[in-house]
Amino acid sequence: MKCKDFLKELNEYLDGQIDVQLKTELEEHLQWCHDCYVVCNTTRKTIEIYHDNDVYPLPEPIRERLHQAIVTKCKAKSEQQG
C-alpha cells in the first residue's frame, strides 16, 4: 500500500467505518510508515480538539434575549390560531 492509498481511506479509518481486511492493511502500512502514522494521529487530534472546544459559545444574556424574541413570536402565532 502506498501513502496515497492510505490517505484515501483515512476518513473511514478514523471514523471506524471500515471492514476488517482493509483495517488490517492500513494498520500494516502504519507500522512502517512514520509519516502516515503522524498524519493519522494529528488528524484524529484535530477532530477531537474541534469537537471538544466550542469556538462560538453563546453568551447567556444574548441567549435570553433570543429566547424571548422567539417565544413572543411563537405565542403570537398560537393566539392567531387559538
Add this chain to the structure above:
Amino acid sequence: MNGIESKVAEPQTEELALVEAARSGDVGAFEQLIKRYDRNVFRIAQHITQNREDAEDVVQDAFIKAYRNLAQFQGNSKFYTWLVRIAVNEALMKLRRRKTAKTVSLDEDVTTDEGSMPREVADWSPNPEQLYDQSELGEILQKTIQALPESFRTVFVLRDIEGMSTEETAEMLNLSVPAVKSRLLRARLQLRERLNRYFKKPKRNGAKPQ
C-alpha cells in the same frame, strides 16, 4: 442491559412528547426544545455565515420557522436533524445574500485530490491544547477554521462538530455522499496542516528519536 437501554431511549421519547405538546400550541414545551438546541444552531450558523449578527438572526428565524412548520415534522427523523436542516438553509441564504457581489459556488466540483496531500508532517505535543490558555486556543481554532473554503467548513462542522452522519450531511447540503466524503477529508487534512504550526513538538537539537 434493560436499564441501560431504557435510559438511552428515554430522551428521544421525552423529546417527541415535547414536540407533540409544542405542535398543539404549548409554547413552554417549545421553549424546552429551544434551550436544548440553541447553542448548536448558533454555532452552526456562526461557522457558516462568519457573522455574529447573521448567526443571531439565524437562531431566531430557524426556531420560528420550525415552530410554524411543526405540523410537517414527520417524527421519522430526529427533531434535532430536522431543525439543523432548517438552520443550515437559513444560514446559507444569509451567506449568499451577503456575498451577492462574489459568486458562492457551493456546487463546485471538489473531487480532485489536489490540496489533500500533507505537506508538513510533524508530530504534535502530547496535549497540544495545554500549550495555550483557553482564550488563545479559541482564537487559534477560530482563525484556522475560518480560513477553510465555506464548502469544506460546512461539511466539517456538520459531520465532526455536530455529529451528523455522512448521509444526513449530504441530504442537508444537496450533495452526493462521495462529495461529502471528499470535502470532509480535505477539510480535516487542511485543518491539520494549518494547526501544525501551533501544535507541533519543539525540535530539540541533538535529541535522538526514540
